[in-house]
Amino acid sequence: MSPDRAEVVVDLDAIIHNVALAIERVDPARVWAVVKAGAYGHGDVAVARAALAAGASGLCVATVDEGERLRAADIDAPVLLLSQQSHRLAARIVAARLTPTIHDRAGLEALVDAGARQLPVHLKVDTGMQRVGVRPDGLAELVAAVAGLAPALQLEGIYTHLAVADLTEHPGTGEQLARFDASLGELDLDGVMIHAANSAGALAHPSSRRDLVRLGIAMYGLSPGDDLTAEDLGLRPALTLRARVGHVKQVEAGSSISYGWRHSFDRATTVATIPIGYADGVPRRLSALGGAEVRCSSVASAIQWSASSPWIN
Numbered sequence: 001m002s003p004d005r006a007e008v009v010v011d012l013d014a015i016i017h018n019v020a021l022a023i024e025r026v027d028p029a030r031v032w033a034v035v036k037a038g039a040y041g042h043g044d045v046a047v048a049r050a051a052l053a054a055g056a057s058g059l060c061v062a063t064v065d066e067g068e069r070l071r072a073a074d075i076d077a078p079v080l081l082l083s084q085q086s087h088r089l090a091a092r093i094v095a096a097r098l099t100p101t102i103h104d105r106a107g108l109e110a111l112v113d114a115g116a117r118q119l120p121v122h123l124k125v126d127t128g129m130q131r132v133g134v135r136p137d138g139l140a141e142l143v144a145a146v147a148g149l150a151p152a153l154q155l156e157g158i159y160t161h162l163a164v165a166d167l168t169e170h171p172g173t174g175e176q177l178a179r180f181d182a183s184l185g186e187l188d189l190d191g192v193m194i195h196a197a198n199s200a201g202a203l204a205h206p207s208s209r210r211d212l213v214r215l216g217i218a219m220y221g222l223s224p225g226d227d228l229t230a231e232d233l234g235l236r237p238a239l240t241l242r243a244r245v246g247h248v249k250q251v252e253a254g255s256s257i258s259y260g261w262r263h264s265f266d267r268a269t270t271v272a273t274i275p276i277g278y279a280d281g282v283p284r285r286l287s288a289l290g291g292a293e294v295r296c297s298s299v300a301s302a303i304q305w306s307a308s309s310p311w312i313n
């Protein structure tokens with residue numbers, strides 16, 4: 001994307017602010033920064049460095065590729081893969097010193113076969129998300145399997161993922177945590193890190209904080225759910241998408257605009273067109289929803305549009 005047309009601007013100071021705020025809120029739990037999917041589109045390496053500089057203790061990614069990108073950038077911090085990977089990737093996980101999440105015994109054995117030596121692993125328990133993870137009643141057996149594969153593997157963490165933490169009054173979070181605690185039961189887990197919270201859990205459900213929280217959306221300064229505004233939480237949005245006004249024209253009352261003529265003007269109007277659209281990843285259906293939330297601070301100057309056209313955020 002040419003900066004002359006449109007660009008994404010990421011404010012790393014906002015990332016640092018949001019991580020520092022979360023660290024203070026969840027203390028003594030640690031913060032691990034979720035930088036999967038290119039740090040939610042913000043740029044994984046830069047965000048990872050900022051989060052670590054702000055005090056994050058580890059990083060979380062979704063894929064082996066993402067973890068390898070961090071290692072290639074000389075990032076040395078622990079990098080947790082958030083779900084079990086294909087066995088074909090075990091050798092790459094071992095080589096890049098990524099921390100695998102494991103749901104079953106075969107996943108453990110694939111790592112040992114790939115030459116793992118003292119590799120930390122985290123076990124994921126499915127307490128209600130119903131996507132991935134070992135069933136609560138299978139956890140004890142999996143913990144024993146890790147112990148049986150020492151010293152190749154070392155149990156570093158056990159966690160679950162909350163499905164409705166963003167709905168602050170929903171009883172499901174308490175139910176998931178109760179199932180999680182029951183699965184941990186009488187296990188001897190001295191020194192094993194226990195974790196459950198995503199952003200919403202970390203900020204709205206203190207009982208979910210445990211030893212660490214996996215902070216994603218809140219680190220980017222966005223609300224983790226309808227019940228929690230970013231502003232109230234003190235978060236600062238890190239990303240600005242902005243485009244230069246490319247054209248300004250007057251349209252008559254009663255005329256309609258753009259694909260589908262979905263919007264009609266009830267009065268004569270000035271239209272500023274910005275050269276960014278669905279080829280850039282802006283969903284076309286936003287127009288049916290009334291458009292993106294746009295801060296048109298520059299519209300007044302757009303009306304006097306000239307060669308040095310203004311930016312619209």
Ligand SMILES: Cc1ncc(COP(=O)(O)O)c(C=O)c1O
Nearest residue numbers: 034082161198199214215216217
């Ligand atoms: C297992 C796990 N933990 C934590 C997160 C971070 O969630 P959030 O962005 O809501 O903080 C994710 C995100 O997808 C995840 O998959």
